[in-house]
Structures are given as C-alpha cells and as structure tokens.
Amino acid sequence: MDQIRVGVFGAGGRMGAEAVRAVERAGDLQLVAGVDVDDDRELLSDAQVAVDFTHPGAVMDNIEWCAARGIHMVIGTTGFTAERLARVAALCEQNPGVGILIASNFSIGAVLMMSFAEQAARFYPSVEIIELHHPNKVDAPSGTSVSTARRIAAARAAASMGAVPDATVHDDGARGAVVDGIHIHGVRLQGLVAHQEVLLGATGETLTIRHDSFERTSFMPGVLAGIRHVVDHPGLTEGIETVLGL
Numbered sequence: 001m002d003q004i005r006v007g008v009f010g011a012g013g014r015m016g017a018e019a020v021r022a023v024e025r026a027g028d029l030q031l032v033a034g035v036d037v038d039d040d041r042e043l044l045s046d047a048q049v050a051v052d053f054t055h056p057g058a059v060m061d062n063i064e065w066c067a068a069r070g071i072h073m074v075i076g077t078t079g080f081t082a083e084r085l086a087r088v089a090a091l092c093e094q095n096p097g098v099g100i101l102i103a104s105n106f107s108i109g110a111v112l113m114m115s116f117a118e119q120a121a122r123f124y125p126s127v128e129i130i131e132l133h134h135p136n137k138v139d140a141p142s143g144t145s146v147s148t149a150r151r152i153a154a155a156r157a158a159a160s161m162g163a164v165p166d167a168t169v170h171d172d173g174a175r176g177a178v179v180d181g182i183h184i185h186g187v188r189l190q191g192l193v194a195h196q197e198v199l200l201g202a203t204g205e206t207l208t209i210r211h212d213s214f215e216r217t218s219f220m221p222g223v224l225a226g227i228r229h230v231v232d233h234p235g236l237t238e239g240i241e242t243v244l245g246l
C-alpha cells in the first residue's frame, strides 16, 4: 500500500517537532517536509495531508492555502471560534474532496475526560473547570477547556438546567473566564505539560474528573489516527471521537 505523504506546519515547535518524529516512525506515512514560520510553505505542496500545530494567528491562512491545493489537514492549533469553524466548513464545501479534522486535544484520555464530563453534567448543578499548563502556552483559556465548557453547557441546556450557582458578583477576574456560562480557571506553572480537572458538585458530594498529559507523545496516537482518517473523510470533522469510534 502507498504511504500517505504528510507535511507539518510548525515543525520547529513543541508539538510540531513531536509530530515530525511520529510521522517519521510510522511505516505507512512519509514525511514530505516540515515548515516553520520562516520557511516557504511550497515545500508542502506535494503533501496529501498537512498537520498544523502553529498559532491561532497563523492557522486560518494555512487552511486557506491547503484547501486551495486540495491538501487535507489535521489541525491541533487552538482558537477555533464558531465563526472560524463556519469559514472552514465553507472552504470544505468550495473544495469538495478536501477533509479537515480539527481537534482541541488529540490525547485519548482528554477525549474520554470531555465525554465523561458531558455525561455527568446533567446530574450536578455546580460545575467548574481548572486547566493547568506549561508557562509557555500562548493561549488561555485552553482549547480543551473551551470545548469541555461548550459540551457541558449543551448537556445542561438539553436537561433544562439553569445557570450554575454563583452567588457573588466579582469583577476582578478571581472567578476565571466564563465560556457558555461555565467558569474556567487557568494555571500556568513550570513542570506542567497539559492537565485539566472538571469539578462537579451537588448536595453533599462532588465528582472530580482529571486528565494529565505528562509528555507530548500522548497526543501522537490521535494525530496519526487523524491523518489516516482524513484522507478518505471529506468535509469538516470536529474532534477525534468519530476517528476513535466513540
């Protein structure tokens, strides 16, 4: 069977470098090139799939470039608002046959953590998210925490639950960011990689769901599965749940 030709945007970064190593080790994949911010992305023009771990400020331009050339994409870069996702879906429609997979987290445990939190949401009036990351992370709150908050909020709405209890108004940021009514607290600390806790509370009990990525290799099985998936799944896919058969 022919190898899938893969290029990597952000190859000099923490995740891009890990993705380059993972692609090089996979027998069914062939690394075409890795490019960083100062490289000519024409180096990727022969790729079937481009992996993007760059920056929220760079990723949309890379998507436009790839879609125009019929190159599929597996994207881990964060910052996808509803407007951005709508633009990506439109690009897929304009370029039939192109598959674009966007996932805020490629680690299996994080995918399960989000799913468990969504399942638990309707049983607990209180819920808050704490995301904890290495201090060089460019964005806050993390993409994973935003995805989790959106899914919890949707599950609460489907169960006709009201707002989370929060008796006191604070205007000093002490209660964190609020996404779809869910509070998210961000920690940046040396020694950390990528971690998240979802805390749920009801009368007399709490449930804490925690996931830890201690190494960036934890994201690679999901990235490789995404590359193999996207070549024959045109259109926009959000998250790796369907890729994993969840």
Ligand SMILES: NC(=O)C1=CN([C@@H]2O[C@H](COP(=O)(O)OP(=O)(O)OC[C@H]3O[C@@H](n4cnc5c(N)ncnc54)[C@H](OP(=O)(O)O)[C@@H]3O)[C@@H](O)[C@H]2O)C=CC1
Pocket (backbone or CB within 6 Å): 009, 010, 011, 012, 013, 014, 015, 016, 035, 036, 037, 038, 053, 054, 055, 056, 058, 075, 076, 077, 078, 079, 103, 104, 105, 106, 107, 139, 143, 219
């Ligand atoms: N979905 C997931 O599972 C995961 C997602 N992420 C996300 O991935 C993104 C990258 O994270 P991380 O690797 O830690 O960040 P880094 O800053 O380590 O890496 C980003 C790299 O992209 C380069 N870059 C910036 N703009 C471009 C461009 N236009 N073309 C090519 N390369 C470019 C940067 O170069 P320079 O430094 O010179 O600007 C840098 O080398 C973040 O959004 C992060 O949240 C991270 C981990 C897991």
Ligand SMILES: O=C(O)C1=N[C@H](C(=O)O)C[C@H](O)C1
Pocket (backbone or CB within 6 Å): 078, 104, 105, 133, 134, 137, 138, 139, 141, 142, 143, 144, 145, 193, 194, 195
């Ligand atoms: O920047 C990171 O490191 C990570 N980014 C993603 C996010 O913002 O959720 C995924 C993971 O948390 C690591």
